[in-house]
Amino acid sequence: MFRIQNYINGEFRAPLSETYIDNYNPATGQVYSLIPDSDAADVELAVLAAKAAFPAWSNTSAEKRGKMLVKIANLIDQNLEKLAKAESIDNGKPISLARTVDIPRASSNLEFFGTAIQHFSSESHYMEGTAINYTLRRPYGIAGCISPWNLPLYLFTWKIAPALAAGNCVIAKPSEITPMTAYLLSELCQEAGLPAGVLNIVHGYGHKVGAAITENPNIPIISFTGGTKTGETIARVAAPMFKKLSLELGGKNPNIIFADCDLEKAIATSINSSFANQGQICLCGSRIFIERSIYEQFKEGFLAKVQDLKNGNPLDEKTKQGAVVSQAHMEKVLSYIQLAKEEGGRILAGGQQVKLDGENATGWFIQPTVIEGLAYNCRTNTEEIFGPVVTLTPFDTEEEVLEYANCTDYGLAATIWTENLTRAHRVAHQIKSGIIWVNCWLLRDLRTPFGGMKQSGVGREGGLEALRFFTEPQNVCVKL
Numbered sequence: 092m093f094r095i096q097n098y099i100n101g102e103f104r105a106p107l108s109e110t111y112i113d114n115y116n117p118a119t120g121q122v123y124s125l126i127p128d129s130d131a132a133d134v135e136l137a138v139l140a141a142k143a144a145f146p147a148w149s150n151t152s153a154e155k156r157g158k159m160l161v162k163i164a165n166l167i168d169q170n171l172e173k174l175a176k177a178e179s180i181d182n183g184k185p186i187s188l189a190r191t192v193d194i195p196r197a198s199s200n201l202e203f204f205g206t207a208i209q210h211f212s213s214e215s216h217y218m219e220g221t222a223i224n225y226t227l228r229r230p231y232g233i234a235g236c237i238s239p240w241n242l243p244l245y246l247f248t249w250k251i252a253p254a255l256a257a258g259n260c261v262i263a264k265p266s267e268i269t270p271m272t273a274y275l276l277s278e279l280c281q282e283a284g285l286p287a288g289v290l291n292i293v294h295g296y297g298h299k300v301g302a303a304i305t306e307n308p309n310i311p312i313i314s315f316t317g318g319t320k321t322g323e324t325i326a327r328v329a330a331p332m333f334k335k336l337s338l339e340l341g342g343k344n345p346n347i348i349f350a351d352c353d354l355e356k357a358i359a360t361s362i363n364s365s366f367a368n369q370g371q372i373c374l375c376g377s378r379i380f381i382e383r384s385i386y387e388q389f390k391e392g393f394l395a396k397v398q399d400l401k402n403g404n405p406l407d408e409k410t411k412q413g414a415v416v417s418q419a420h421m422e423k424v425l426s427y428i429q430l431a432k433e434e435g436g437r438i439l440a441g442g443q444q445v446k447l448d449g450e451n452a453t454g455w456f457i458q459p460t461v462i463e464g465l466a467y468n469c470r471t472n473t474e475e476i477f478g479p480v481v482t483l484t485p486f487d488t489e490e491e492v493l494e495y496a497n498c499t500d501y502g503l504a505a506t507i508w509t510e511n512l513t514r515a516h517r518v519a520h521q522i523k524s525g526i527i528w529v530n531c532w533l534l535r536d537l538r539t540p541f542g543g544m545k546q547s548g549v550g551r552e553g554g555l556e557a558l559r560f561f562t563e564p565q566n567v568c569v570k571l
């Protein structure tokens with residue numbers, strides 16, 4: 092069976108333990124490759140490599156570093172089909188989504204930061220006639236990047252690109268649930284001629300490799316995307332070591348439909364914001380609040396479109412709903428559907444695991460599920476499910492829907508549907524979320540600050556925020 096390898100010091104290496112973890116295809120439930128079960132000793136090798144590479148990489152001009160990232164982006168483009176297929180098999184997502192969103196975005200991340208670093212500048216402060224201060228933005232040394240399974244290459248590159256562009260060397264850990272495209276990327280890095288030790292990819296479990304990165308005193312800065320509980324564990328270890336942290340965590344995002352919206356557009360986009368990637372995007376709008384006067388109309392139009400969303404083999408071009416990522420995750424999502432019933436919810440669509448034919452009979456598929464009749468503040472409506480499950484709740488006033496929207500511990504993203512711009516600004520201002528979309532969803536400009544409030548995270552990534560995060564300011568004051 093195919094064995095993924097670590098990428099350390101520019102070379103492909105087996106884990107020192109020589110043990111491997113099974114890697115599953117979620118659409119068949121079968122093991123199809125093996126992942127290094129690395130540990131702290133492999134991370135230590137990566138640290139040695141990164142330390143040795145840092146002086147040269149950090150002294151390479153921003154232009155050259157940027158060009159290297161753009162070269163890797165071009166190789167991603169040339170390998171689009173191979174990477175999209177690998178992502179679909181590894182994660183269970185429809186190949187059409189991997190081909191049009193995940194892989195192109197991975198390329199954009201590298202290109203964006205490869206060019207952004209060439210325009211990055213720092214400040215100077217003139218003290219009239221007395222002194223001039225200039226601020227240097229210095230790379231930290233070795234950055235740790237830990238990424239999740241839902242958008243594997245997309246989020247992996249979202250972290251490593253700004254870290255490398257800024258002149259850091261990186262030790263990166265993709266999710267052990269979806270390691271394949273990070274491995275394929277390491278092959279492209281070697282092909283591009285990325286100097287040895289600049290990027291090191293160590294595969295394995297979070298509690299071993301992730302914990303070793305978090306605990307390692309030579310890694311002073313960590314960027315993490317994943318579950319809120321894991322973020323808390325990382326913060327507990329890293330904070331007393333005074334590490335710099337960026338935590339992109341969970342969400343339980345409101346999707347607010349006012350009666351004066353363009354209903355057709357609101358329904359079409361809400362289908363996407365509910366069920367794209369089987370609802371496994373931290374930005375999905377899983378709580379849909381609908382103004383009572385159009386509740387039945389929205390519900391009817393929405394349910395009609397949900398009926399068209401059939402689960403299918405992710406490698407089939409026509410499939411819009413693939414498999415969820417793992418058996419454990421499927422069981423978690425199904426347990427929330429059961430909880431919703433216990434909390435008084437009515438299942439309007441879906442609600443079950445789906446058994447497909449042939450080799451997909453043993454895959455992990457869940458029907459897109461729509462539930463109504465729940466209290467806005469019950470567990471189903473406040474805990475992150477992270478699957479193809481949404482709830483519909485009517486509201487009467489703006490004040491009431493703001494209370495609903497803000498009632499969870501999360502504050503990542505929100506969507507507002509209205510044709511009344513004054514209302515849109517007013518409501519946006521009162522929602523406690525890091526990202527607000529008005530009459531759209533997941534419309535991404537990579538220059539904008541990205542991240543959440545409350546338990547959705549700490550810090551912001553994207554654009555200049557990411558380049559500032561991965562650099563440490565040093566002020567030099569020169570007496571005139």
Ligand SMILES: NC(=O)C1=CN([C@@H]2O[C@H](COP(=O)(O)OP(=O)(O)OC[C@H]3O[C@@H](n4cnc5c(N)ncnc54)[C@H](O)[C@@H]3O)[C@@H](O)[C@H]2O)C=CC1
Pocket residue numbers: 237238239240241264265266267295296297298300301302305316317318319321322324325339340341342372373420423475476477
């Ligand atoms: N982007 C997001 O908002 C994501 C949210 N989640 C949420 O988290 C829940 C749990 O999913 P998991 O797969 O368990 O996500 P996770 O948070 O455990 O995994 C994310 C990454 O963190 C690593 N990790 C795990 N434990 C670690 C530790 N102690 N130290 C350092 N790194 C560690 C994992 O190996 C993976 O690379 C999901 O059901 C979902 O609700 C999961 C993935 C992405």
Ligand SMILES: O=C(O)/C=C/C=C(\O)C(=O)O
Pocket residue numbers: 239241242246249316317339371372373374535541
């Ligand atoms: O940067 C984006 O466009 C999307 C980011 C999504 C996540 O961070 C997530 O789902 O975890």
